[in-house]
Amino acid sequence: MAEVYERVCVTCGSTGESVRFEQCTICNHLYCLDCAYKAGHGRRFCSPECARAYYFAGETDDDEDTELDDD
Ligand SMILES: [Zn+2]
Ligand SMILES: [Zn+2]
Numbered sequence: 001m002a003e004v005y006e007r008v009c010v011t012c013g014s015t016g017e018s019v020r021f022e023q024c025t026i027c028n029h030l031y032c033l034d035c036a037y038k039a040g041h042g043r044r045f046c047s048p049e050c051a052r053a054y055y056f057a058g059e060t061d062d063d064e065d066t067e068l069d070d071d
Contacts, residue, residue: 010046011035026050 008015010029021030024046031046038044039051 006030009035024050026053 007019007021007030009019009021009032010024010027011031012035014032014034019032021032022036022044023030026045027050029046033044035046036044037046037048037051039054043051043054045051045054
């Protein structure tokens with residue numbers, strides 16, 4: 001199941017066999033662990049922007065009060 005993906009860090013451009021990459025769950029770019037943005041709870045992203053996007057997407061407060069306007 002080896003997905004052939006270019007192993008280049010999206011942040012620093014680092015490549016190589018010895019570099020450990022992770023894939024950003026937001027933008028699917030690869031980033032090396034040196035560049036990982038640690039967002040807490042063990043979550044890592046390629047950038048603070050992606051971390052923000054993750055938390056915005058995950059915490060939608062859909063607490064809409066559907067009031068029936070009975071007139
Ligand atoms: Zn990097
Ligand atoms: Zn990202």
